[in-house]
Structures are given as C-alpha cells and as structure tokens.
Amino acid sequence: MANAVFTTEQKPVFVYGTLRAGQGNYFAILEGTTVQECDAVLDDYTLFGSGVPFAVQRDGRKVVGEVMDVDPELWAGVLHRLDRLEGYRGEGRNNMYDRKVRTVTLADGSTIEAYVYLAGETSRRWFSDCEEIPGGDFVKAERGESVPFLGTSD
Known part of the structure; x- marks a missing residue:
C-alpha cells in the first residue's frame, strides 16, 4: 500500500514522564482508566529535558x-x-510529540507493541539545549536520585 493510513486501533501506551503512576498528568488523565499497568523499558531511546521530558532515538x-x-x-x-x-495533531504534522508504535520490554522480559509519544519536530527545536536525563528515568531524576546511564555510553 503506497500511502498507509495511520490507525488509532487500541494499543497500550508506554509512558515515561509526567504520565507515569504518581505523577501529575497520570492523575489528570490515566488514573481510573487502566485495566493494567506494568513497568517497562524502551530500548534505543533516551530522555532529554527537565520537568517535561521527551524521548529521542539513541542506540x-x-x-x-x-x-x-x-x-x-x-x-x-x-x-x-x-x-x-x-500536542499531537496527526501523522506528518508539526507536532510537539509524535505518537508512534514501538516495541517495549516489560519487567518480565516479554515484549509488546505500544504507543509512545516521541519528540516531534517542535520539541526537538524547543529543547535543543537540554541535557540528557541520566539512566532514562524521569521520575528518579526529578527526585534528585543519582542514576547511571543505562546502556552504552557515547
């Protein structure tokens, strides 16, 4: 199919920042709406930002x-x-975050496809001077906990 249409069929959502359990946007949007919540990791991405994180690809x-x-x-x-x-307005638009399907690894080692909001064109420009969040763990970084980088270093 030459021009595949992006669907919104239901998939779980991988969250890594203010939507994580116990964070402000979790209470505003997700609390009471889920049937299951599981710890997970998104490989080959990293987080940048402070207060509002964004994920970008980084092997x-x-x-x-x-x-x-x-x-x-x-x-x-x-x-x-x-x-x-x-700030997602649709595939191919100038979004703050792009909604993409990615494979994430659950705590038990199994994998699942989930929607992930990744840095869009707007956020990459807005946060171009932000530092990488050590260990890719927004919640621990916000609490000031020291976390080593996960994965290989550059």
Whole structure:
C-alpha cells in the first residue's frame, strides 16, 4: 500500500514522564482508566529535558517507564486527552510529540507493541539545549536520585 493510513486501533501506551503512576498528568488523565499497568523499558531511546521530558532515538540507551493498558470503553476519550496533552495533531504534522508504535520490554522480559509519544519536530527545536536525563528515568531524576546511564555510553 503506497500511502498507509495511520490507525488509532487500541494499543497500550508506554509512558515515561509526567504520565507515569504518581505523577501529575497520570492523575489528570490515566488514573481510573487502566485495566493494567506494568513497568517497562524502551530500548534505543533516551530522555532529554527537565520537568517535561521527551524521548529521542539513541542506540544503546534505555527509557524507563510504564505500559498503561487502557479500558477499551474509555479508550477513545483517553487517547484524545493524551493527544491533546502531547500536542499531537496527526501523522506528518508539526507536532510537539509524535505518537508512534514501538516495541517495549516489560519487567518480565516479554515484549509488546505500544504507543509512545516521541519528540516531534517542535520539541526537538524547543529543547535543543537540554541535557540528557541520566539512566532514562524521569521520575528518579526529578527526585534528585543519582542514576547511571543505562546502556552504552557515547
């Protein structure tokens, strides 16, 4: 198919920043909407930013987060609120974050495909001077916990 249409079929969502359990946007958008939440890692990406993280591809790094499996009856509304929060207006647009399907690794070692909001064109320009978040763990970095980089160093 020459021009595949990006679908919004339900998949779990991998979250790594303010949408993680216990964080502000989790309470605003995800709390009470999930049927399952699991610790997970996104390989070959890293986090940049402070207060508002964004993930960019970087071989050998890892992003620590959680997979949120949203109740199917609530899916459309939750996806709409997530897209709005992340400044996602559709595939190929000038988005703050792009919604992509990526393979993430669950705590038990299994893998699953999930939506991930990755740095879009706008956020890459806006945060171009931000530092990498050590260990790819936004929550620990925000608490000031020392975390070594996961994966290989550059």
